[in-house]
Amino acid sequence: MIVLGVFGKFGAVFITIPDPVIxxxxxxxxxxxxxxxxxNLQYVDLNSSRNLLILxxxxxxxxxxxxxxxxxxxxxxxxxxxxxxxxxxxxTTHMFIGGFFGFLLDNTxxxxxxxxxxxxxxxxxxxxxKNSCDLxxxxxxxxxxxxxxxxxxxxxxxxxxxxxx
Numbered sequence: 001m002i003v004l005g006v007f008g009k010f011g012a013v014f015i016t017i018p019d020p021v022i023x024x025x026x027x028x029x030x031x032x033x034x035x036x037x038x039x040n041l042q043y044v045d046l047n048s049s050r051n052l053l054i055l056x057x058x059x060x061x062x063x064x065x066x067x068x069x070x071x072x073x074x075x076x077x078x079x080x081x082x083x084x085x086x087x088x089x090x091x092t093t094h095m096f097i098g099g100f101f102g103f104l105l106d107n108t109x110x111x112x113x114x115x116x117x118x119x120x121x122x123x124x125x126x127x128x129x130k131n132s133c134d135l136x137x138x139x140x141x142x143x144x145x146x147x148x149x150x151x152x153x154x155x156x157x158x159x160x161x162x163x164x165x
């Protein structure tokens with residue numbers, strides 16, 4: 001995004017992308033973010049009323065509270081304009097509200113480690129540490145043979161690490 005702002009030609013190419021295409025990209029991107037967040041619940045005991053309360057309350061509040069803040073402008077008035085803006089931006093962000101309440105409730109409502117999924121998570125992490133898995137799904141398509149030739153590519157953080165063993 002910085003390149004698009006600094007160099008006008010790159011920004012002009014970006015502007016030519018139709019709005020429905022951008023909307024589709026946002027749907028896929030935020031859908032994947034939500035799905036990854038929900039997939040973390042696979043270790044949690046969803047038969048527990050504690051966990052169902054936390055999941056339901058945080059999800060529902062994340063959907064409802066930002067709409068309420070949008071419909072009631074000026075409800076936050078601390079006397080400091082900048083602080084008011086920060087609070088309004090945070091409270092009108094659905095993911096922040098849901099994550100905040102989920103974090104707060106999960107860490108304040110008492111529950112066992114099994115109920116919270118901590119033991120299953122630790123077992124899975126230890127199991128993954130013992131097994132070596134195939135990481136070829138993270139390779140860049142069509143140019144792996146070229147990238148593996150040069151050892152300097154293993155130091156670039158946005159490329160897969162091609163360490164020779």
